[in-house]
Amino acid sequence: MSLAPVLARIDADLxxxxxxxxxxxxxxxxxxxxxxxxxxxxxxxxxxxDLQSIGFEAAARPTPGHPMxxxxxxxxxxxxxxxxxxxxxxxxxxxxxxxxPFDPALEETPKGTVIRGRGASDDKGQLMTFIEAxxxxxxxxxxxxxxxxxxxxxxxxxxxxxxxxxxxxxxxELKAGLAMICDTGLFDHDTPAITTMLRGLLxxxxxxxxxxxxxxxxxxxxxxxxxxxxLARIIAGLxxxxxxxxxxxxxxxxxxxxxxxxxxxxxxGFDGAAFLGEVGLSVPAGERGRSVLxxxxxxxxxxxxxxxxxYAAEGFKTVLPAKATAKISFRLVxxxxxxKIRESFRAMVRAQVPADCSVAxxxxxxxxxxxxxxxxxxxxRARRALSExxxxxxxxxxxxxxxxxxxxxxxxxxxxxxLIGFAKDDDLIHSPNEKYDLRSFHKGIRSWAxxxxxxx
Amino acid sequence: MSLAPVLARIDADLxxxxxxxxxxxxxxxxxxxxxxxxxxxxxxxxxxxDLQSIGFEAAARPTPGHPMxxxxxxxxxxxxxxxxxxxxxxxxxxxxxxxxPFDPALEETPKGTVIRGRGASDDKGQLMTFIEAxxxxxxxxxxxxxxxxxxxxxxxxxxxxxxxxxxxxxxxELKAGLAMICDTGLFDHDTPAITTMLRGLLxxxxxxxxxxxxxxxxxxxxxxxxxxxxLARIIAGLxxxxxxxxxxxxxxxxxxxxxxxxxxxxxxGFDGAAFLGEVGLSVPAGERGRSVLxxxxxxxxxxxxxxxxxYAAEGFKTVLPAKATAKISFRLVxxxxxxKIRESFRAMVRAQVPADCSVAxxxxxxxxxxxxxxxxxxxxRARRALSExxxxxxxxxxxxxxxxxxxxxxxxxxxxxxLIGFAKDDDLIHSPNEKYDLRSFHKGIRSWAxxxxxxx
Numbered sequence: 002m003s004l005a006p007v008l009a010r011i012d013a014d015l016x017x018x019x020x021x022x023x024x025x026x027x028x029x030x031x032x033x034x035x036x037x038x039x040x041x042x043x044x045x046x047x048x049x050x051d052l053q054s055i056g057f058e059a060a061a062r063p064t065p066g067h068p069m070x071x072x073x074x075x076x077x078x079x080x081x082x083x084x085x086x087x088x089x090x091x092x093x094x095x096x097x098x099x100x101x102p103f104d105p106a107l108e109e110t111p112k113g114t115v116i117r118g119r120g121a122s123d124d125k126g127q128l129m130t131f132i133e134a135x136x137x138x139x140x141x142x143x144x145x146x147x148x149x150x151x152x153x154x155x156x157x158x159x160x161x162x163x164x165x166x167x168x169x170x171x172x173x174e175l176k177a178g179l180a181m182i183c184d185t186g187l188f189d190h191d192t193p194a195i196t197t198m199l200r201g202l203l204x205x206x207x208x209x210x211x212x213x214x215x216x217x218x219x220x221x222x223x224x225x226x227x228x229x230x231x232l233a234r235i236i237a238g239l240x241x242x243x244x245x246x247x248x249x250x251x252x253x254x255x256x257x258x259x260x261x262x263x264x265x266x267x268x269x270g271f272d273g274a275a276f277l278g279e280v281g282l283s284v285p286a287g288e289r290g291r292s293v294l295x296x297x298x299x300x301x302x303x304x305x306x307x308x309x310x311x312y313a314a315e316g317f318k319t320v321l322p323a324k325a326t327a328k329i330s331f332r333l334v335x336x337x338x339x340x341k342i343r344e345s346f347r348a349m350v351r352a353q354v355p356a357d358c359s360v361a362x363x364x365x366x367x368x369x370x371x372x373x374x375x376x377x378x379x380x381x382r383a384r385r386a387l388s389e390x391x392x393x394x395x396x397x398x399x400x401x402x403x404x405x406x407x408x409x410x411x412x413x414x415x416x417x418x419x420l421i422g423f424a425k426d427d428d429l430i431h432s433p434n435e436k437y438d439l440r441s442f443h444k445g446i447r448s449w450a451x452x453x454x455x456x457x
Numbered sequence: 458m459s460l461a462p463v464l465a466r467i468d469a470d471l472x473x474x475x476x477x478x479x480x481x482x483x484x485x486x487x488x489x490x491x492x493x494x495x496x497x498x499x500x501x502x503x504x505x506x507d508l509q510s511i512g513f514e515a516a517a518r519p520t521p522g523h524p525m526x527x528x529x530x531x532x533x534x535x536x537x538x539x540x541x542x543x544x545x546x547x548x549x550x551x552x553x554x555x556x557x558p559f560d561p562a563l564e565e566t567p568k569g570t571v572i573r574g575r576g577a578s579d580d581k582g583q584l585m586t587f588i589e590a591x592x593x594x595x596x597x598x599x600x601x602x603x604x605x606x607x608x609x610x611x612x613x614x615x616x617x618x619x620x621x622x623x624x625x626x627x628x629x630e631l632k633a634g635l636a637m638i639c640d641t642g643l644f645d646h647d648t649p650a651i652t653t654m655l656r657g658l659l660x661x662x663x664x665x666x667x668x669x670x671x672x673x674x675x676x677x678x679x680x681x682x683x684x685x686x687x688l689a690r691i692i693a694g695l696x697x698x699x700x701x702x703x704x705x706x707x708x709x710x711x712x713x714x715x716x717x718x719x720x721x722x723x724x725x726g727f728d729g730a731a732f733l734g735e736v737g738l739s740v741p742a743g744e745r746g747r748s749v750l751x752x753x754x755x756x757x758x759x760x761x762x763x764x765x766x767x768y769a770a771e772g773f774k775t776v777l778p779a780k781a782t783a784k785i786s787f788r789l790v791x792x793x794x795x796x797k798i799r800e801s802f803r804a805m806v807r808a809q810v811p812a813d814c815s816v817a818x819x820x821x822x823x824x825x826x827x828x829x830x831x832x833x834x835x836x837x838r839a840r841r842a843l844s845e846x847x848x849x850x851x852x853x854x855x856x857x858x859x860x861x862x863x864x865x866x867x868x869x870x871x872x873x874x875x876l877i878g879f880a881k882d883d884d885l886i887h888s889p890n891e892k893y894d895l896r897s898f899h900k901g902i903r904s905w906a907x908x909x910x911x912x913x
Contacts (some may be wrong), residue, residue, distance in 0.1 A: 110598040200675065205774045215550075217887045218760045219589055219656065219858025222788050223752035224733060226742040229761040229783075230696065236686065237693035277680060281669030286682035296679035304674045305685040306767050306776050311767035316489030316615050317660050317821040318546060318763050319858075320887055327685075328773055332678050357733075357740045365773040391865030402675030 002142050004454040010137040011446050018133045019107070019116070019439070020447065021051070025087070025125050026105040026118040026341075032088035033159040041067040041155045044087045048132075048153055055136045055146070057151065062171075064163035067155030071175070074135075074376040075145030079379070079456055082150040082177035082416070084406060085128025085184060086157035088121035090431045097433035107439065112427075115436035122428035125238025126437035128153060130423060130445035137450060144449050146453045150177050157184075161405065168413045176414045179379055181452075182406060187441070188269060191392040193448065195384060195420070196420035197373040198298060199407055201333035203342055204365025207350055208326040211358045216321040227358045228325040229310040235353050236327060244288040246331070247304045248346045253300055254336030261285035264387045265396055267296055322368075326389055328365070331395035332401065339367035371407045374417040381457055383419060386451035390444055423448065458598050466593040467637045467902050472588045474902065475563070475572065475895070477507070480575045481543070481581050482561040488523055488544035489615035497523040497611045500543045504609055511592045513598075515606065516628075520619035523611030524572025527631070530591075531601030535835075535912055538606040538633035538872070539863055540600025541584025541640060542613035545576035551887035563895065568883075570601055571892035578884035581891040582893035583639045584609060586879060586901035593906060602909045606633050610862070612638075616660060616822035617861060624869040632870045635835055637908075640860055641835045641878035643897070644725060647848035649904065651840055653829040654754060657789035658822075658859035659798055660762075663688070663781040663806060669783045671767075672777040682813045684781040686765040691809050692783060692891035695759050700744045702759045702787070709790030711759045714755055725852060735883065758788040788857065792828070795823035824861030824871075835912055839875060844912035846904045877908065 011018075030044035031037040035290030045061040045068040052059035052072040059072035067088060092102040100106065105118030116126060138146050151173060156163055168175060188194040211228040212221070241247050258266070273293030277283055287296035296302075312318035331346075333339055347362055354360045373380070375397060387395035400420075407418040423445035429435045467474075486500035487493040499522040501517040508515035508528040515528035517806045521588055523544060556562065561574025574584060587607075594602050608631060611889035612619055624631060644650040665684040672681055697703050714722070729749030732738055743752035761857075766781030787802070789795055829836075830854060843851035856876070858866040863874040879901035885891045 014901075024643035036858035039511060063522040102741065125615060161827045169462065179747045187782055202675075202775070204775075206773070211738065214885070216736060216887045217858060218758075218762055218786060219658070219734065219788060219856070220753065220882070220886075222760045222786075223743040223756055223758040223858060224729070224741050224749045225736060225738055226740065229764050230692065233692035233761070233764075234691040240686065273680070277767065280672060280677065280681060282681055284682065284811065285680050286811075286813070297677065300679055301678040302674075304678045304683055304775075304777055305689070306774060307778070308685050308689075308764055308781065311761065311763035312547070312764040312784065313782070314490070314547070314549075315660070316785075318489065318614075318762060318887065319658070319660075319760075319786055321760055325764065326769070328768065330674060330773070330775055332679075355740065355742075357738045357742070384517075394752045400675075406688040 006141045007137050007450045008447055010141050015443055019281040022129045024106050027109055029103045030088050031091050032156050046071050053141050066163045069253045070153035071168055072151040075147055077147050080148040080177040082133050082180045084152050084182045086124045088155045088158050090158050092119050114439040117436045119435055121435055121437035122424045123430035124184050127444055129423050131449045133446040134449035146457045154387055180410045180416050182418050182420045185420045185424050186424035188396050192396045193387040193391045193395040197375050197397040198402045199371040199404050200401055201368045201370040202403045203331040203339045203367045205329050206363035208361045209358050210324050212323050215323050218321040221321050227321055230357050232325040235350055246375040248349055250345050256335045297401040301334050305329050330382040334370045339369055368408050382455040383452045386455035387448055390448045390451055461645045463593050463906045464598050464903055471899055478585045479561050482576055484546050487547050487561045488612050501526050511595050520623055522619040526609035528607040531605045535578055535605040536633040538636045539587050540582045540608050540638045542610040544611045544614050546614050548575050550613050555724050559684045570895040571664045573892045575891055577884035577891055577893035578880045581639050581877050582898055587639055587905045589885055589902040590905035624865055636866045636872050636874040638874050639878050641876045642880035644852050644854050649843040649847045649851040650854045653853045654855035655827040655855055655860050657824045657826040659787040659795045659823045661785050662819035664817045665814050666780050668779050671779050673776040674775040677777050683777055687814050688781040690808055710790045753857035757790050761785050779784050790826045795825055822839045824864050827863040838911040839908045842907040843904055846907055
């Protein structure tokens with residue numbers, strides 16, 4: 002089936018596609034606050050109707066939380082599942098928005114035309130890129146390019162509580178050959194990207210207890226063990242002088258980049274100094290001898306996300322506290338086993354707790370890294386397709402953050418994922434004045450048409 | 458003037474004296490938090506009115522912080538200045554109190570009747586012991602036993618910022634022959650004590666700043682320096698393996714006990730294991746080779762009184778924080794110089810701050826240790842008077858806590874101090890469920906009547 006008329010149709014239909022996106026953006030589908038529950042349902046229904054209008058069999062399927070939109074359409078190989086989410090982040094602080102977050106508009110800016118509004122980039126604008134690509138294909142060829150399942154979630158911004166049970170209960174229906182996830186970004190303005198490495202996350206909370214109550218540091222100071230001192234020693238010992246994490250066995254399953262991927266990353270021209278400079282830093286804090294890109298994409302980390310002990314409010318209190326707590330997370334890569342690392346970390350901490358203190362742990366989740374099956378030829382085909390649309394060739398990149406859906410597709414549905422998206426670093430997702438470049442939207446739709454053509 | 462009718466009057470008036478103390482305890486005069494400023498003033502006014510009711514010329518004297526209560530009464534030698542403080546510690550963690558901290562009550566416990574409430578022991582209950590002794594003396598003899606000045610501070614629990622300027626500005630008015638400070642404890646349930654060695658206190662707040670805003674630990678984790686990690690290393694390095702403080706020059710001016718005092722302390726039969734056992738501990742945490750009594754009375758320490766950084770509330774947030782803060786205090790002994798130690802500590806911290814981070818310090822007070830002039834015959838007279846009231850003879854003891862006022866009386870007013878108090882180790886001062894034994898209150902009032910009779 003020919004691609005050129007589909008691209009032409011997309012170009013001609015852009016004003017109408019933009020108007021449709023605006024309609025969806027006007028629905029305040031904030032998932033985390035029950036006050037907007039009816040609006041989440043309304044957004045789901047809007048998407049169902051839109052998918053039905055282009056020939057999908059679609060329904061808003063109830064969950065204990067917000068509905069899942071599931072749609073089926075088309076025939077023939079490959080069978081692709083497209084994922085996006087229709088819920089959005091809250092808008093506060095509201096006063097920092099320069100227009101109503103749910104009254105979207107096109108705005109001219111020095112960097113081009115943008116679609117301004119909550120959800121424009123994360124993720125309504127992105128999910129509409131593939132729906133508009135389907136629409137154009139259907140209009141030109143009378144049918145969808147292949148068998149397509151669509152799954153649009155309404156709880157991504159509120160911890161996805163219904164996702165795992167829904168995937169488990171509907172595994173047979175949802176399993177496809179490959180999942181296409183549209184919730185990531187371009188590498189930069191001109192360089193499209195397929196995210197092929199996502200770090201995993203292990204969250205631990207460590208509480209050291211010393212005396213059985215808070216003590217007066219004058220009365221007991223010197224004689225009684227201070228749990229903050231114990232906790233500080235443990236934290237101080239988590240990295241060695243070279244910036245490596247000291248948990249025994251931590252680097253098991255961590256692999257070096259392939260020479261090809263290393264060359265690709267080097268060619269990206271990522272400016273580590275500028276990246277750090279934007280947040281007031283200049284010295285990379287990770288493992289000595291690694292590039293900043295490696296530190297955030299392909300190397301595992303250990304961070305203390307929070308610490309609290311004793312009197313931390315205004316003023317001073319000479320307390321020798323009973324307890325001190327730290328929240329510690331590990332970003333995981335490659336084949337690192339989160340559960341083995343949890344056990345090793347806990348054993349290492351226990352070994353450092355002095356006779357008089359005790360330690361308690363709380364589990365804040367454990368998910369392994371996702372490394373995509375880039376040897377699937379679909380990855381190279383998609384990369385070439387994207388490279389034809391954008392000024393610079395597409396890159397396989399990593400992502401420091403976690404996108405749990407890819408892990409769930411793998412573990413629950415046995416399905417690999419390809420992550421393609423068109424968001425930009427300056428889209429202000431989760432912040433006031435969120436926007437999506439009109440160019441991201443337009444070229445995003447065209448990109449999906451090209452990828453579909455390359456995969457069928 | 459006869460003592461017996463004063464003691465009888467004290468016994469008869471105990472219910473009324475207890476009711477007066479309850480009234481004072483109901484005023485939440487927390488000095489460290491500006492939210493309670495009006496209550497501090499209210500506590501000062503209450504004391505002024507009470508002192509006026511027993512014939513003192515009294516006033517709440519303004520300072521840049523909370524007022525000083527100053528009262529003058531009586532005639533004839535000796536001229537004694539009585540000191541106490543009407544401010545109290547914060548109450549958090551509030552949920553560990555089994556009653557409203559500012560709704561005091563008498564409670565029957567297996568160890569006797571206690572007055573439960575914030576400030577019952579530290580220091581409202583204690584300062585009322587001498588005021589009640591004055592009241593009884595005045596009721597029986599129609600006048601006070603000698604010339605008495607009263608100074609009640611409202612900032613003792615928040616570093617006494619106004620104290621030194623106030624003493625300096627009012628030196629001529631406040632200088633007496635001897636200061637009587639009531640803010641210490643019994644040696645044990647049956648053994649009264651005159652505290653002759655007080656540790657000094659240096660309070661420092663250290664804030665490490667890394668990135669210029671809180672970061673997402675997925676996006677920046679590994680590349681951006683985490684200030685909690687920096688702070689933990691600094692804290693972990695403050696003690697060596699033998700439990701000694703590592704700040705350069707820290708032990709300058711620290712002296713060994715005289716053989717006499719060492720023998721006296723050994724004769725007290727202090728049970729270090731029981732002392733630690735009462736708070737759920739068993740291993741002395743101080744310098745290796747020192748007794749527990751030395752650790753808390755005659756050796757200097759370094760404690761972290763509070764630490765806070767990142768997200769420390771319920772749940773988990775993958776933040777890489779911009780800042781981390783610790784409140785650190787040093788207990789000082791002998792001739793240790795607080796200002797030299799502050800400079801040495803700050804230099805040591807600065808040397809450990811990596812290139813990308815910055816450090817800011819806040820000064821939370823600095824006072825040297827106090828060693829009392831026990832060759833003044835008043836000390837032996839007071840010791841004999843106390844020994845008549847209590848089951849066992851009074852002892853000269855040390856104190857781990859800091860009572861900077863004794864040092865200021867010496868350096869600013871040229872006046873020696875005698876520290877007598879009736880608090881007990883299990884009073885839970887600075888902790889939830891603070892109490893004061895009704896027996897401490899009753900025998901404390903009687904003790905002051907006896908000491909006054911012995912000194913006039």
